Amino acid sequence: MKYDVVVIGAGLAGMTAALKSLIEGRRVVVIAAGENTLYYASGSLDLYGGKENPWAAVKRLESERPDHPYALIGTALIEESFRFLMGELETVCPYQENSGENVWVPTSLGGFRPSYLLPNGQFPAVSLKKKKVLVVGFSSYRDFNSRLVASGMVSRGCEARAIDLDLHYDKINCNSIDLAYYFDDHWPDLIKSLQETAKDVDCLAFPAVLGLNNFLDIHQNLQDALGRPVIEIPTLPPSVPGIRLSRAMLARIQQQGAEVIKGFPVISTRVSDDICLGVYIDTPGHPRYVEGDSFILATGGILGGGIVVSEKSVDEKVFGVPVEVPVNENQEYPYARCGLKANKRLQPLDKDRKVLYRNVFCAGRILGGYDPDLEHDGAGAAIATGYKAALEAGRGDS
Amino acid sequence: MNSTTELDHCLKCSICQSACPVITSASFPGPKLLGSDALRLLKAGADAGAVLPAVEACLNCKRCELACPHGVRITRLISDVKERTVTAKKHYWRDLLLSYPGFLGKVGTIVPGLVNFFLSNKIGRKLAKKVMSLDADAVSNYASRPLSRVTSSLQAAETNRKVVYFAGCYANYIEPEIGKSLVELLGLLKIGVVVPTEHCCGMPLLANGFKAQAKKAFQKNLKALLPYLQEGCDILCTCPTCALALKQVYLEELGTDEAEVLSKFVYDASEYLVNYSDQLAGLIKPVKLHMVYHQPCHTLAQGVGQPSLTLLKLIPELKLQAVDGCCGQSGTYGFKQEKKKISEAVGKALFKEIEQCAPDLVSTDCGACTMRIKHDCHLDVKHPLSVLLQSIKTDDSLPD
Incomplete structure (x- = not known):
């Protein structure tokens, strides 16, 4: 079976690329080894962290750090990619921005971190300052300490206090997934338990477990019934807001007619000179051969499994593109910025900066030159490079 | 890879838990606990404790495996745990009998009238429930000739x-x-x-x-x-x-x-x-129907993409919608009385989605899914290949 665009990897970058390709009318297949790193992520989408205006920072990176993915894409296209994704998600998993500024969102360890696009559950963080907040924990849920979160908020100038509700739901090893499914059905219980206590506060904060299938309605209903903003604080993995985003994107992709093969890695490729002809997927019985005109490589970094670190070497798994591991300047962790080198079309480059495959385009964390954990730019880079890769894949190998 | 090396690949990230259709059941600990966690304890000779009996509630749908980012064959680990706990089964003999559908099929097709009569009347079903803890409501009739x-x-x-x-x-x-x-x-x-x-x-x-x-x-x-x-x-x-x-x-x-x-x-x-789409397309005639296609878990688990959907798309004028989810039947699982509630809870979302589409007909590849959807959605369900052949053989619309 031959496709216009073969997307390898179904994380934020791969799915953005698939969506854009589908909207442009291409025949798309998405291949993924398993679920993506959104399952570990907060579900809010970073652009660039810190106190500086994030767009100003993006502009600055364009000239200061030519290897940064943002410098490869350019500010105008990054903005376009954000608008595109927000539009696609508008009805299924809406995201909001704070007039071009970062928002400091609370974490489940009592800290605050900067982020840019926020899902409905996290957007109320915009006006958290100096508010009276009730932090609600659940006694059966060990991964969220309401007192720790409340004390963190107090140190940031909020008037926060904590309570823990007993849900009478004592599932063994109860985690975020269990609770999210539980609240899909049992959310009205929260109104009953909190109606009175809520009257004394301006805002309620919960661990981000308020439903998986039905979150938008639950969130709206809780805010209406309690008469106050309800904020969700991302939890330890598996992270429910990340799963909601991942599922919403996947559903949109399938609805737009993409074929999705999930659960099996690409094990080898067929290439002719600098053109990739097809890839083999490690499916039961016989490897499945998938042919395509263009390929988008979005298999992730070390966490996502696109880059594998062994005792001897650091390798890119699908095409064997050389991975650049920067020397350890400033005592930084050397692997944080490791990744592939690509040109402005996102084609992978070899050690001599020559294009390795003309019809392969790289997107997301597999690219080198940035450190999302320190810089808070992982989601932005994924969205922007995914979008750009789709545009380039549509243009072909010319 | 044996199951010990396989265990080393499990990071306990819990992503498998999010993919499990049974996880919404309060008594089901999920694939991580029943697979890698339980097997680690059992291999070390430790007591895996309270979670073990719940292993029987695993549907073996393999959705956990497809979700695992590290390629752990979770259901294989679970099958090891199942084997170690099989003698403690409450319904040992019933489950052993249900595990031989080939034998049941031979009996059923030799004397179909008798078996079908037994399973399609109230007394027979009650008896099955009482003696075997078997809920045969959704069982389809045996064919008169195999x-x-x-x-x-x-x-x-x-x-x-x-x-x-x-x-x-x-x-x-x-x-x-x-x-x-x-x-x-x-x-x-x-x-x-x-x-x-x-x-x-x-x-x-x-x-x-x-x-x-x-x-x-x-x-x-x-x-x-x-x-x-x-x-x-x-x-x-x-x-x-x-x-x-x-x-x-x-x-x-x-x-x-x-x-x-x-x-x-x-x-x-x-x-x-x-692979013969071009040849088949030349033979297929339009069918004016609204159909929902449901991809079974074990087709997903083969990593073949959606070939049945691709074939059905060859039929002109067929209005086709695809739905996603597990029906909860899992072979004979949905017929076991003590599993009935779990099975129904799993299928609920899928049946709702199908009903919202309000199709004339449902198509799916799996026999167990077919029986369950027929019974719960009150719709006719056909295998994609039956639909395809009928679109070739008749000028009129399905079903006859």
């Missing part, structure tokens, strides 16, 4: 090549129409078919924890299929579970060279026919 006795008359006279059809218990004993459709479709493509005398694929035994018996069934089939493999015949399955067993599970459990050879020759029937 597939193996009707296919020879359908063969094309002139053929270019030969394939083997491994029909499986459902097409063999309950809905032979599926097998007939495949044979006729292949005939149109000038492909001859052999339907060997066969035994159940053995997956029900494995899913119920009877691993030793399952391996015997695997060996038996392997031996029966080997001569055809030596001739270079491809093996086609219309049942997703049979296909998955032959492609993957035999090799995993037996680890023999023969099992490896077999795995390379097996195809899901739609996966095979999709």
Whole structure:
């Protein structure tokens, strides 16, 4: 079976690329080894962290750090990619921005971190300052300490206090997934338990477990019934807001007619000179051969499994593109910025900066030159490079 | 890879938990606890404690495995745990009987009138419930003649090549129409078919924890299929579970060279026919119907993409919608009385989605899904190949 665009990897970058390709009318297949790193992520989408205006920072990176993915894409296209994704998600998993500024969102360890696009559950963080907040924990849920979160908020100038509700739901090893499914059905219980206590506060904060299938309605209903903003604080993995985003994107992709093969890695490729002809997927019985005109490589970094670190070497798994591991300047962790080198079309480059495959385009964390954990730019880079890769894949190998 | 090295790949990230359709049940600890966690404890000789009895509630749908980012074969770990706890089963004899659908099918098709009468009236069902804890409400009738006795008359006279059809218990004993459709479709493509005398694929035994018996069934089939493999015949399955067993599970459990050879020759029937899309498209006539396609878990688990959907899309004027989710039936699981509530809870979302589409007809590849959806959505359900053949054979719309 031959496709216009073969997307390898179904994380934020791969799915953005698939969506854009589908909207442009291409025949798309998405291949993924398993679920993506959104399952570990907060579900809010970073652009660039810190106190500086994030767009100003993006502009600055364009000239200061030519290897940064943002410098490869350019500010105008990054903005376009954000608008595109927000539009696609508008009805299924809406995201909001704070007039071009970062928002400091609370974490489940009592800290605050900067982020840019926020899902409905996290957007109320915009006006958290100096508010009276009730932090609600659940006694059966060990991964969220309401007192720790409340004390963190107090140190940031909020008037926060904590309570823990007993849900009478004592599932063994109860985690975020269990609770999210539980609240899909049992959310009205929260109104009953909190109606009175809520009257004394301006805002309620919960661990981000308020439903998986039905979150938008639950969130709206809780805010209406309690008469106050309800904020969700991302939890330890598996992270429910990340799963909601991942599922919403996947559903949109399938609805737009993409074929999705999930659960099996690409094990080898067929290439002719600098053109990739097809890839083999490690499916039961016989490897499945998938042919395509263009390929988008979005298999992730070390966490996502696109880059594998062994005792001897650091390798890119699908095409064997050389991975650049920067020397350890400033005592930084050397692997944080490791990744592939690509040109402005996102084609992978070899050690001599020559294009390795003309019809392969790289997107997301597999690219080198940035450190999302320190810089808070992982989601932005994924969205922007995914979008750009789709545009380039549509243009072909010319 | 044996299950010990496999365990080392599990990071305990819990992503598998999010993919499990049974996780919403408060009594089900989920694939991580029942697979890698329990096996780690058991291997160390420790007490895996309270979670073990819950292992029986695993559907073996394999959605956890597809979600795992690290390639851990979770259901294989769970099947090890099932094997270790099989003797403690409360419904040991009932589960053993249900694990032999081939035997049940033979009885059912020899005396279909009697068996169907027994299962389709209130007294019979009550008796089944009382004696066996069996809920037979959704069981479909047995066919009056098994597939193996009707296919020879359908063969094309002139053929270019030969394939083997491994029909499986459902097409063999309950809905032979599926097998007939495949044979006729292949005939149109000038492909001859052999339907060997066969035994159940053995997956029900494995899913119920009877691993030793399952391996015997695997060996038996392997031996029966080997001569055809030596001739270079491809093996086609219309049942997703049979296909998955032959492609993957035999090799995993037996680890023999023969099992490896077999795995390379097996195809899901739609996966095979999709390569003949151009030829088929020339034969297909428009069908003015609204149809929902449901992809079974074990088709997803084969990583073949959506070949049935691709084939159905060849039919002009067919309004086609695809739905996603597990129906909760899982072979005979949904017939076990103590599992009924879980099974219904799992299927609820899917049935709601299907009902919201309000189709004329549902299509799915799996026999168990077919029975469940027929019963719960009160809609007619057909195998994609039956739909395809009917669109070739008639000018009028389905169903007749």
